[in-house]
Amino acid sequence: MLKPDTLALTIVLALLTALGPLSTDMYLPSLPSIAAGFGATTGQAQLTLSAFLLGFAAGQFFYGPVSDRIGRRPVLLFGLGLYVLATLACALAPSIEVLIGARFLQALGASGPIVLGRAIVRDFYEGPRAGKELSRMGTIMGVVPAIAPLFGGVIAQVSGWRVTFGVMILCGLALAATVFLRLPESIRRKSKEPISFVAILKGFRSLLGHAGYRTYVSLSMLAYGGLFAFISGSSFVLQGLYGLSELAYAFSFSFVVVGFIGGTYLAQHLVGRYDLDDTIRFGVASLAAGGVLMLVLVASGAQSSLAISGPMAIYGLGVGLTMPQSMASALMPFPDRAGAASSLLGICQMTFAAILGIVLGRNLGGSALPLPAAIAVTGVLALAVSLGTERARRAPA
Template sequence: MLRLKSPATVVALAALTALGPLATDMYLPAMPAMAKALDTGPDQVQLTLSLYMAGFAMAQLFCGPISDRFGRRPIMIAGFGLFLLASLLCAFAPSVEWLLAGRFLQALGGAAGPVLGRAAVRDIYGPIEAGRMLSYMASVTALAPALAPIVGAGLLLFFGWESIFLLLTVYAAAMLLVLAFLMPEPLARENRQSVHPAIILRNYRMLLGQRAFMGYTLVNASGFAGLFAFLSGSSFVLIEFMGMSPFEYGIGFTLIVAGFFSGTLISGRYSHRLGRDRLLLLATAMCALAGTTMAGLAAMGVFSPWAVIGPHILFLVGFGIVMPQSMSGALAPNPQCAGSASSLFGFLQMTIAAFGGALVGRFHDGTSLTMAMSIGLGGVLSLVAYQLLVRPASQAAASTQARP
């Protein structure tokens, strides 16, 4: 077994958390080919992404509270087992309807990795150190979306789109072995909570009434909606509309993820020096600037890959800072129900993102305009959520602490 406070445990938690971006990013280069193979339109294939996010969001409402009672490890084992079976269903899906069903089941199982990985970090490191550790964990996790599109493009080229889901099956099997034989249980028995519905609802009601929790959550969810708009529309915009090959798309995506990786390193390095809220102000302003720049270029008819990729690199630098800092801000005051807080945080994040992705699919006009406008809106709303909710909550908390 690994020691709880060790670099190896952080890497293992990052690998478990990476299931989310792997399940969304690896098959992005294959989406146009999947639409042709399954004799369906781009909107139906894009729906596999939105449906995954919707199922992911729904599952989080249950797996977090259940893990508060029974521990993180057994719930993750059950989740990865379901994800493994669902990945096989996707790989051998004879129609888009079967693929949609497989993606939904993938989401139900895959939610356990990111949700309980976040909660485990809060269990192990406490409210202050969790922000820094989540930043470093996000740096490791960033390797998944950096490599996933390139790996997906290679598998598509040599083995067909089905092989992408077979590789996800193998990954899930490997993570099951890690959970079964290496991962210790991070949740202490004295911190276990009841799974009575009234207790769960009371915790959710308490969290929804916390201005700080809602502020940090909406800062993250708005930025993630901009990222998800890119995930939902970029392959059709860059490959079909702008003529990039799947491999070139994978390279461009890797550059974008490098922006996210840089943001997580900045977050970890300056977490203590600048503080959570100063970092979030800088990061949300960066997301708003990058998103509105992309939207402005598209509105002016500048349809070039770099008019999309360039601004989105900056957007992902900002979101690389936003993600770990907003997560730790939302979880910090709620150690007694960290699983429930992580669940509600993820539910709101994924629900808002899925809605944004569905809009991109519904109003896609064949150009980059709809996607760029959605990304710009996500960046602006993230900055607004910071100014209207996070900043006042932080000022109120500081004023309370300053009173004798």
């Protein structure tokens, strides 16, 4: 069995939380060809991403509270099973409308592992140790979006986009087998709260009554919002406007991944010298700097794709510094409701990102400017929230 404070457990939890990014990043280079193959518009193709985010948010409503009541393992296995079946539907989709619907169901399954991965960390660890563990997971998890677009680009050129979903199926099956055979139940004391829609809503309202929780959720939401804006819009901007090939785009996408990995690695060392809030301050400064720099370069007419990918690496550094620490800080006051707290955090994060992605998709056209504008706004807002909520983050429950 996998045990706490071991690299093996960290790797498994990291791969569980990476299932969502894998399900988006691997097929990003294929978005233009998917649109062309189905005779769909750019906005319709982008909806396959936004539908995934909405499904991700919807699924997280139940996974955490239910796992608080009955345990992490059975709920995790259910999510992985749903993920595998829905991914098969994606691979066989006969139209863009069916693909959008199947992506929503795929996300319902994939949302379980990321919610429960965070909850398991809170079950096993506390305080800065939890933040360090989430950063370690982020470093490992960052390898997935680094290689997924490259792998997906090769598949798109050799075998077509449907094969990418076949690879996702294999990943889902491998993780389900690992959970079934090796992952122990982590919850120490199961919740006695009834499982009902009303009870879950009441629990979420209680969580939102904690000022510090609201603040850390907002920081995580804004950091991920800018990242998703890049994920959902970059293929159309870099391939459609800057003329990059599928493989060249995949290499360009790796800039943000390298930045993210660097941020999570740096965070592991910073939390040993500073507290979680200090590490977050470094992160939001990077978010704002990367977003504003990208906006300035694109608005000034820079012709190189590096005007997008270079500043996005700085933004990615900020994501790696901000998100793991914000998540750990949000869950810290709720050891008995870690699942519910993780669920609500994910709902807010994914819903905001999906809405931002839809708005961005409708405004992308002959100009690249909407992409850096969205990223700059989220980065600056994250910095403003961090600077303006010192008291809230130190407020008692």
